[in-house]
Amino acid sequence: MSATPYGPLIDPIQPVMAPVPNIDPHLYYATETIRKIQEQYDRLKYQLSQKNLRESSLVQAYRLQGNTYWAQLPSGVVREFTDFVFEYVRLYCFDPCTNQEALIELKVSHHDAFQLTVDDFLNDRKFLNHLQLAGCKITMYGPVSKIATLLRSIATQLMTRVCVPFFAGWCTRGGSWEFLAFKNLGTCARTALPVHACTKLPHVLPAAAKIAVERFTENFNAITYLPLRLAILLWQHIAFLSTILAAMGCHVHHALFLELPSARVESHLKNMLCEAANPVISLDMSSTAFLREIAFHKDQPLIIYEGTVNGAVIKNSSALCLAIRRGELDLCNKDDIPVSIPLRTAPIILGKEGSYLAWQPEVISLKLENLDFSVKNLGKSSPQMEYWAAFADFAMDSTSVLQSLLEESISIAFDIADQYEFSAETAELISILIALHRFIEIFYKRLNCPPLANQSDWLDGLVEILDINSAQATGEDGLAEIFIEVGRNMLRNKRFSLSPMGQCTTATDSQGTVYFDRNYFAFDKAAFDRICNEAGCPPSATKQKLKEKGILSGKTVNAQSYLTRIACYNAYGRVQSIRVYKFKREVFERLGEPPLI
Structure with a gap:
């Protein structure tokens, strides 16, 4: 190194040796190097241990005592970070024909259960926000993502999948028929919020069933024309037993059209034929909503009101006739994918004179007159839910009887069809009406209730109505x-x-x-x-x-x-x-x- 006015130049790479007396400079240099390497090693080891602590913290939760979750913190200390534990977690999956997305229901200790969508469950901030809105306390010992991931992993381990039935009604269990229903005897959940339970109907005591039958038949006393009264009554029972009849190979390819003579008769029929779970539906609505309403009435009487004729009414009328003819409905799920479901009801249409529907081949039209009704009994109607519960109780134990009655009535129906040159569909309808009349008579007889009417008193009048409609459909x-x-x-x-x-x-x-x-x-x-x-x-x-x-x-x-x-x-x-x-x-x-x- 050359000298400078300020002394010799020092190589920056070479360490400056401190003058230590009685120690070799080279030995001192080696000792210092080893010490610095050890310090760097200790520092890196500490950083690695801290990194391991951070990575292992807030990864696993523990239940050490009480209804709380504990977790290891970045410092290595185990601390309580919630005031709750998950009691149950359910993933609700809905029928494909519905537009309802899957829901997750969480029940935490000391708080009510709440529901959230799958998207909210997977979103860190929304998931924690739902928990806090439910009254849960969470101590944030780390980032939001780690706390949310830890709680989500606990919930996922506890999660059970629940398939929510959208349709109830008649189904087979263990080789026997059962009638399942939601709230108010409804056979469709309609909406998934809240999630309703689908349960078997409770047994109706004979005394209560007898009272329900008497009240039900009193509803029809306002109709004085016997064939008309029996046609409406039997049509309601066809709708209620649609799934059982279809399983027995019997299908109704018709709707019943009642031509209303006055507003008072219209009001009486609406009150008499409808229940809270199944209100009157209008033809004047969107096609999607109309078809969904028809599907909602599975194994239930379906009452349709025509109202003022417009484009929506005509479009829905055509869709209704197509559904009756095919025996199935085309609905779209939440992804707009068509889903076909069977038509399991028998519509009754309330309309006015000159209706387009009254002239369709799928419709049996009955022209009502004011003289067909008793003025003093108009407006009187009783709830029908208890009657249908009692009738379902009877039908569950008597399906074999209904099967044999259907087989017996076929020959009578085809003899009538040959005489009047009816179609096979009309002959099938006559056989179902005859069998159902006898089936209901057995039900009433068990309860010691008065019979409906003799078959000869109403069948001829009903056949005459079918004959007129057959000629009308031919000339349509x-x-x-x-x-x-x-x-x-x-x-x-x-x-x-x-x-x-x-x-x-x-x-x-x-x-x-x-x-x-x-x-x-x-x-x-x-x-x-x-x-x-x-x-x-x-x-x-x-x-x-x-x-x-x-x-x-x-x-x-x-x-x-x-x-x-x-x-x-x-x-x-x-x-x-x-x-x-x-x-x-x-x-x-x-x-x-x-x-x-």
Whole structure:
């Protein structure tokens, strides 16, 4: 090293030897090196031990005493960090046809059980927040993630999977039938919050069952026409025994349509036929909600109210007929995947005259009159839950009796079907009605209750109703042709006011006006309804058939309407549009014949 004005240069790599007397500098250097290596080794060993403590802390929980959890802290000390323990943890899995996601229910000591979604359970902060909202105290001796992971691991070890039944009703256990129900005798959970238990119905004592039967039959005393009374009563029992009947190979491919004569009769039937667990459902709702409501009525009477006809009603009517024809419903789960479930009920539809549904082949239509009801008994109805519980108790022990009654009634039903040329589905319905009538009579006889009626007193009237409906269903496809034929004759005989399009004025004739040009006839509402009255065709069903066959022309007012618009002049000479039913002239005019107008 060269010298500098301040002394010789020192190599920075070489250690500076402290002058120690009587010690060799090289020995001193070696000793210092060993000491520093030992210090570094001790430091690294301590850091490793601290790292091991941190990694092993808050990993495993212990129950040393009481209802609390203990864990090892980063310092190595074992401390209590909760004031609770998990008593049970349940994972609720729901039926695929529901839109309900899986839920986790936690029950902690000294606090009420609470539920949270799987996503919240897997989220650290939300999981701890749910515990704290439930009143649990957690001492945070470490990061949130470690505390949440530790508690989640404890809960996961205790977790049991519970499959929540969405549908109850009739099921087989040990080779015998049982009727299971939720709250209020409902056969569907409807909503998963809270999770309801599905239990077997309690046994009904004979004395209580007899009182329930007497009250149930009193509900039908307001209906004085015996075939109508028995038809409604038996239809309710068909709905209640749908699953058992299907298992025995008997299927009902019909719905019962009751044409209401007045608002008072409508109110009475709604109160008489419905229960709190199964209220009246309306056709005027979304298709998804409507199909789900039908599914909710498994093994329960289903009452549908038609109400005001609009696009949703027509769409749901078609969906209902399709479900009855196929015997199953198509629902979508939470992932929008279609799930098919069997139709296990028998619908009763409350509607008005001229309904589109009344003319469908899947519907048996009964025209009610005010004279069919006793005025003094209208509005009187009693709860039916105890009756259905007693009837279910009887049916559970008598399914073999029902099976033999069904086998006996088949020959009678097919003899009637051959006589009236009924379809196989109608013959099957008659056999079910006869067998159920006898089955209910046995039930009433056991309780020493008065019988319903003799078979001969109601069967002929019911067969007559089925005969009328069979003829109506056969002629339903000819509604459009009948309308056109009657309309042609009325046009030829000049039964309407006539007005050319483009020069026409707003109609004032209550008998109806027909607007025309070289290519089209346009009927106002009065003219259209007048043709329907002359032809004896219900307007709603006729419009639907004309639309299905593509006979109506022009751009409709909206997707659900049958009307289109044309321009005319009002009384002040101003142009305005009116709504009409528009047809091509060739629909009414025949080739080779003179023009109608």
